[in-house]
Amino acid sequence: MRLHQREYQADTPISIDALFGPTPQSKHQNFSKSKSANNHAIRSRPPHPCSPPQRPNNRSPPSPVNLVTREFAPCRLEDHYHTTLQEDLMYMTYKHEHLPRPQPRQIRLTFDPNDPYSKNRYNPPVGGSRVGKKLPPPSTPNNVIKLEKVVIHTMVKEALQSKSNLLGAIMAMRTLTGEGHKAGGRHKVEGVQIVRGKKSVGGWIRPGVPVGVKVELKGQSMYDFIGTLVEFVLPRLREFNGVVLPPESSSVNTPSAVSGVVSFGLPPQAMGFFPQIEVNQDSYPKMYGMHIHFVTNATGLDAENRARALVSGFQIPFIRR
Amino acid sequence: MEALAKFGASVYMLVGEVRMFRRHAISSLRHIPLCRTLATEAQPSTSVGASSPPPQPITPKKSTKPRLSTAIILNRSPILTRPLTPFEQAYHAYQARIRRALHQPFPYDFYFKQGSLLETRFNLEEKEREKAAFGSGFVQEEWQDPVKAEADKAAVKVLAQQEGEGEPLTPRVHASDKSGDTKSLDRAGERNLYLLLKSKENGKDVWRFPQGGVEKSDFLYQAECGEKMDTWIVSRNPIGVYKPPQVDTSSPEHVIFFYKGHIMAGQVAPAESIQDFAWLTKQEIEQQVDKEYWENVKDMLSDF
Numbered sequence: 001m002r003l004h005q006r007e008y009q010a011d012t013p014i015s016i017d018a019l020f021g022p023t024p025q026s027k028h029q030n031f032s033k034s035k036s037a038n039n040h041a042i043r044s045r046p047p048h049p050c051s052p053p054q055r056p057n058n059r060s061p062p063s064p065v066n067l068v069t070r071e072f073a074p075c076r077l078e079d080h081y082h083t084t085l086q087e088d089l090m091y092m093t094y095k096h097e098h099l100p101r102p103q104p105r106q107i108r109l110t111f112d113p114n115d116p117y118s119k120n121r122y123n124p125p126v127g128g129s130r131v132g133k134k135l136p137p138p139s140t141p142n143n144v145i146k147l148e149k150v151v152i153h154t155m156v157k158e159a160l161q162s163k164s165n166l167l168g169a170i171m172a173m174r175t176l177t178g179e180g181h182k183a184g185g186r187h188k189v190e191g192v193q194i195v196r197g198k199k200s201v202g203g204w205i206r207p208g209v210p211v212g213v214k215v216e217l218k219g220q221s222m223y224d225f226i227g228t229l230v231e232f233v234l235p236r237l238r239e240f241n242g243v244v245l246p247p248e249s250s251s252v253n254t255p256s257a258v259s260g261v262v263s264f265g266l267p268p269q270a271m272g273f274f275p276q277i278e279v280n281q282d283s284y285p286k287m288y289g290m291h292i293h294f295v296t297n298a299t300g301l302d303a304e305n306r307a308r309a310l311v312s313g314f315q316i317p318f319i320r321r
Numbered sequence: 322m323e324a325l326a327k328f329g330a331s332v333y334m335l336v337g338e339v340r341m342f343r344r345h346a347i348s349s350l351r352h353i354p355l356c357r358t359l360a361t362e363a364q365p366s367t368s369v370g371a372s373s374p375p376p377q378p379i380t381p382k383k384s385t386k387p388r389l390s391t392a393i394i395l396n397r398s399p400i401l402t403r404p405l406t407p408f409e410q411a412y413h414a415y416q417a418r419i420r421r422a423l424h425q426p427f428p429y430d431f432y433f434k435q436g437s438l439l440e441t442r443f444n445l446e447e448k449e450r451e452k453a454a455f456g457s458g459f460v461q462e463e464w465q466d467p468v469k470a471e472a473d474k475a476a477v478k479v480l481a482q483q484e485g486e487g488e489p490l491t492p493r494v495h496a497s498d499k500s501g502d503t504k505s506l507d508r509a510g511e512r513n514l515y516l517l518l519k520s521k522e523n524g525k526d527v528w529r530f531p532q533g534g535v536e537k538s539d540f541l542y543q544a545e546c547g548e549k550m551d552t553w554i555v556s557r558n559p560i561g562v563y564k565p566p567q568v569d570t571s572s573p574e575h576v577i578f579f580y581k582g583h584i585m586a587g588q589v590a591p592a593e594s595i596q597d598f599a600w601l602t603k604q605e606i607e608q609q610v611d612k613e614y615w616e617n618v619k620d621m622l623s624d625f
Binding site: 069070071072076087088094180181183279280 | 403409413417420424425431432556558560581583623625
């Protein structure tokens with residue numbers, strides 16, 4: 001584990017301008033400043049040969065060739081999935097279908113596909129898309145439920161006053177996940193992303209204002225995060241008995257019940273139990289709570305239960321209240 | 322329009338029948354004859370177009386019900402990580418080297434207090450890792466006061482001793498691997514093991530998975546394996562079926578359904594009718610069981 005510590009640690013200290021870029025507000029206020037900042041982005045002529053190379057000042061120099069790194073260490077939980085969980089989940093989630101699936105009911109006339117007027121028109125299904133009523137795809141050995149990614153997300157309310165309040169959360173997320181921007185040449189890895197407001201809510205939030213951070217973990221780093229969470233954090237949380245299941249009376253057709261995502265939150269004091277944070281907890285201005293989303297490939301009716309079966313296979317407890 | 326409505330109605334009926342069928346199928350395995358009739362009834366109603374096949378002739382009911390048994394494939398999951406092949410090791414080392422070369426600068430001042438013991442240790446270890454990755458010529462030795470360097474090394478050594486580094490690890494090969502004890506649950510830690518029992522059937526000794534007849538309020542797998550273990554049956558669905566060849570045609574057909582289970586704790590305490598038991602890997606099972614039995618169960622076992 002320690003051998004690869006350095007690969008996991010990310011990044012130079014953070015510079016705030018480079019991180020956030022100009023928000024719509026700041027653009028409006030300092031028009032002249034943002035204009036000068038954009039000067040090097042849209043350049044009409046090549047730079048002078050003596051000028052230093054331009055690059056964002058929070059990034060390491062780009063690699064001279066395109067290299068992508070793959071697995072660099074054995075992954076215990078991934079092995080566990082492939083040796084034990086996958087087979088068990090296939091048996092647990094198998095639904096026997098001895099007949100072909102019935103066609104959807106055609107209770108309304110559809111456009112004639114041969115009529116040149118209506119040839120490529122969209123034929124909406126009756127009753128909308130019926131997301132919550134769709135059946136899962138037939139059980140096959142190829143579509144056994146699996147974990148696609150884990151998303152960790154935290155909102156920092158104080159960032160509304162000053163965006164520099166996000167810096168602590170950014171650094172904590174980097175330490176927690178070890179994911180740097182395009183780290184190891186993997187072009188899909190975004191590292192720590194800034195979450196901005198989408199809506200305008202009077203007196204609280206405006207569109208484009210940075211309010212939180214999130215990280216998407218896939219593959220090896222995802223399994224490593226789950227391992228740390230399960231072995232170091234959850235057992236030490238005093239009042240955590242398990243992820244609370246929704247009551248049995250709750251609807252099974254809501255989008256959240258058929259999306260195959262298991263989500264739960266951790267309180268701020270849980271962050272101090274991560275060993276990466278624990279070693280220098282004083283360096284962070286405060287501890288941050290977080291939401292953790294386990295995104296699986298399950299879809300259709302009952303997807304949530306299948307996703308829970310998978311997640312509980314990684315020893316995350318569930319309780320009914 | 323009328324035809325459409327009719328089509329809708331027939332499909333709807335079909336859906337209803339299928340649902341009913343499912344409920345029956347789940348409720349009990351004994352209802353299999355009933356299910357069959359329902360399934361054959363459902364087929365003609367699918368005849369929306371002319372493409373559907375003609376209804377199959379109903380086979381005459383057998384006079385005797387098949388004798389049902391349940392067998393348990395009791396599995397001990399791997400307790401050690403998989404050993405890597407030399408190719409995998411070389412691949413991982415190569416990828417780790419690339420990652421090390423591409424990684425973003427490490428913020429020492431954020432993680433360590435300047436001049437702290439932890440920082441000294443990290444620097445020393447980091448130097449070793451660089452040497453291991455890129456060769457000893459890659460790391461430039463900075464000039465350091467030899468007295469201080471010695472003191473640092475000693476302090477780091479003391480710290481390592483305090484943290485219990487360098488203590489011998491538990492070996493990956495268990496004593497039962499060396500002695501060839503197939504009854505131990507600690508053997509072959511990297512592999513999936515399955516419980517096999519030796520019993521007398523039709524006058525000869527056979528190795529097979531634990532099995533029992535269908536009886537009410539009786540845990541099937543406990544009949545032969547004893548109650549001195551904690552198990553978890555993975556699913557209510559059988560994972561396979563086996564029909565042993567019949568000795569005499571007059572007796573009812575024997576059907577064995579296989580279920581998968583995991584052993585969590587304890588050990589097998591076999592019943593008196595069982596002569597022996599063993600925890601074996603898939604490859605070892607092949608050598609023990611009959612060829613016909615093996616052909617039917619091999620796909621239910623994990624290769625590794």
